[in-house]
Amino acid sequence: MSPDDGGFPTDYEIAQSVQTEHIADVVEPFGLARDDLELHGEEKAKVKLDAIERITEESDADSDLVLVTGMTPTPLGEGKTVTTVGLGQAFNRIGQDALIAIREPSLGPVFGVKGGAAGGGYSQVLPMEDINLHFTGDLHALTSAHNLISTMLDNHIKQHNELDIAVNWVNWPRAIDMNDRVLREIVIGLGGDVTGVPREDGFILTAASELMAVLCLADSIQDLKERIGRIIVAYDRDGDVVTVDDIDATGAVTILLKDALKPNVVQTIEGTPAFVHGGPFANIAHGTNSLIADDVASSLADVLVTEAGFGSDLGAEKFMNIVCRFGDMEPDAVTLVASVRALKYHGYDMWPPDVDELESENVEALERGFENLDRHVSNLRKFGVEVVVAINRFPEDSDEEVQTVIDHCEDELGVAAAESNVFSDGGEGGVELAEKLTDAIEADSDFAPLYDVDASIKEKIETVATEIYGAEGVEYHGSAEDDIERLTDLDFDDVPVCMSKTFHSFSDDASKKGAPEGWTLEVTEVYPSAGAGFLVVLTGDVLTLPGLPEEPAAAGMDIDADENISGLF
Template sequence: MSADEGGSIPSDYEIAQSVTTKHITDVVEPYGLEADDLQLLGEETAKVELEAIERLREEGDPAGKTILVTGMTPTPLGEGKTVTTVGLGQALNQLGEDALVAIREPSLGPVFGVKGGAAGGGYSQVLPMEDINLHFTGDLHALTSAHNLIATILDNHIKQGNELDIAVNWINWPRAIDMNDRVLRETVVGLGGDVTGIPREDGFILTAASELMAVLCLADGLEDLKERIARIIVAYDEDGDPVTVDDLGATDAAAILLKDALKPNVVQTIEGTPAFVHGGPFANIAHGTNSLIADEVAAHLSEYLVTEAGFGSDLGAEKFMNIVSRFGDVEPDAVALVASVRALKYHGQDMWPPDVDALEEEDVDAVYDGLENLEKHVRNLQQFGVPVVVAVNRFPQDTDAEVEAVVEHCEDELGVPAAESTVFAEGGEGGIELAEHLVEAADAESEFEPLYDLEASIEEKIETVATEIYGADGVEFHSDARDDIDRLTELGFDDVPICLSKTFHSLSDDASEKGVPEDWTLEVNEIYPSAGAGFLVVLTADVLTLPGLPAEPAAESMELHSDGSISGLF
């Protein structure tokens, strides 16, 4: 499938509506999943039963190779990681390889905000598009309910006598909502007198930013899910000791709401490749990848698992290597690094704010100027001992000269394979060369190794990522962060991975710094435990955990027609 005879490509919605999908049982049956292994949710969507997952584990270790899709530092427009992931899975199947795709679930906040729908695009998207981008299987609703149940039990405990002696000004568990609603970032609860509760400052975060989302995406089963929920720290008492979900007696109640959400969702791509769409944690305050349990199932069922990490490789891929791979058997065998001509020109501009309109014009010199950013990402990934292949995701305005400049530079100067990717316009066919490079890379010997030892101190782990990945000269720990390190070390949280939160617009902690920033120091403001997930969150700047709507929200361009069809969602 490709563009029509006139050269234009139909809208994502038109493409999705033109496809005749197969029943989901027929989609997964060739890969080893039977109808009894599925909890059917209509003809096109299913969840994989936990009993089926246990059976796969008993049959042996995963045999499939893992291809991780990540990207260079993106523009605000996005460079096409998800469309590359989906298209690559289709391309591998066209080559005769058994490949499965695993991506994150879209959040309603971004869907109705800036981005619109998020599940690939063009002829490399997952179906049913409307369901996936809206309520889907209810996972996000279940997470929202479980998160707010814990918040409710916490405030009720304080109202009913506060037996745990919780410090009201040291509560770390806000409410959650799956919508971009900036006015809820900071709130006051408990107003209205003694009958209402204890007044205190509170707020909301996006459901995708909840620690419960990270917990769900790292848990390997119901017991592990309960153990992780139990140790989530929601507050501290007057002596500074942690108060957990288990202390509140809320563990099983929250787990009950998440028992079905833990089951991986499986759908299909336009070309019938099975796709797991499950979970969606933030890629800064959390690890930014789909669920570990979905990756595990896919690796058991296929020769190649194609999975994706959020934002650029300095955030998503770094966390996949240093966090996710430690918790599950999903070490990457090869990495597809997505680049685009417009992102290279964006990082080649010596101005702030960048001239976005200029990105539409041919400018090979600007492409060359931006290649240092791509090169830094390549070198970063190579530090983990994994082969790298560059995917140049082609947009309609890109010229042959611009694309060729990128491919030639990668092959001649960086010594890594590169291929143009046209999977948006051509589906799997547009990713054949890329897939061939990645098969060769994944089959080659690699020596994957995380970047730091868990036994290193908290400071050492942060400094390693800051200097080796971001390119900082060093790290400045503000006084509060120093206090956090002392307290966390005393509490025994010094031997876990770290999850650095910083802007995704730059390799540095300053969004205005493009290319490869030099002569700068990473500033650490706060460190806190994500105890249920199993890592420390390191804040380097203000973190926006509840976005707001833009001046022209995507929601305002959507329309529901009398026949039930939707326009403007994609």
């Protein structure tokens, strides 16, 4: 249950107290030999690509896929990753050979306000400090590869511009793995002819780079190379696309990413193998870990537990409509993570809510917040998959509040629900949830994406807007209408749409909580993510390079002479 009144150790203290096994010993029972691994010390490894090819070709496993998603998140955090990790441990406790797959953290959120992405309490992946910092260098490789494209592009423009690139139609920014708001909009090329051609530019977070999406959707070096080559970096003066291939950067960029393509494997506190690989944003890209990690994990396990970013209106929608198409897979069950305090947050009668009051029992506010949970459940059912609600329990939650949520789910919504205590109790705290998911997996499902990729661009946008977000319709502003016409002419209309929207609300207005109705989605721009294989649809203001808060997490971190870290988590 909840931590006792005597205090609860920090994530870092818990992690340091665990005696880990050599990673080769952790994965050996699942069919990965030491020769299949590239070791990064004793606790981390990458799986070799030739091993993945052999394992997936030889596998006849009919594994089950459980997707973990959540209700609309709040600044307090609902515990989606801790549920994913704890659920993997719980499945192993009930006799299933289970693996988990999650995204890699980005340094920007780690040092900013959001924190890391390694789970927490007694349901976290180890070594948590390495995973949240440099890990195996994937994010650094992606940053270098992204910026190599940038510098090759500007060098081409400087060196006579044989492709006739329109300087004001360059759409490949720089990238940095740090929250640094002053770099969002910059001017480059100042200093005369020796420096280059002046133009406006900017930076995005590495996790928001199209290269991140490409890496997470590629299934081999050759596929990675082909995807990189077709990335659109600019347009010429006639409006024709200029790609990475056109500026002769494909080979070098692929070289920088050859090791990053290999999935990382670590372990949870209870020794469950965990694939931690890739980290695309869910509000600008598809928001899940790599397909190559899912592929090998599914070949090795009875159950694979994977996670989609943000709420189900973003991460899960894109998992169903984009990732499942590209990966030729489908979820057997979905876990929707909710929390008592998040429900009260969405049902609070004054705005903004008093965070301290959210810790006090308030069944009335809780019940008002059900509208958010209900829409998420309804949306997920539209994909033909069984849903189980996981109530991630916090110490201040009352028994009455938790039971109220369970009763609502089972009696009003007709879905199973279970209290989850994986933070405080590890896998044991998720056994009931794992058992209810096992029942859901065994039930009949009829999975299907929400739209046909051959539908028009507008039809796909409007389907997601009305069926998932609850909008009455869509309005197109700025360049959106021209973008759609041009993309249709360029034959980019037969791919999925990746909606870029705030994660704070079902709507495109972050201030609207619950389940807003009677509103219109405003689309401002549509552009191709040709390497990834989808169209990005911009709605509202979505930051691709966050800034640090007034009190960044980095300010509270320290390390002593014995390398003991404090303040990380």
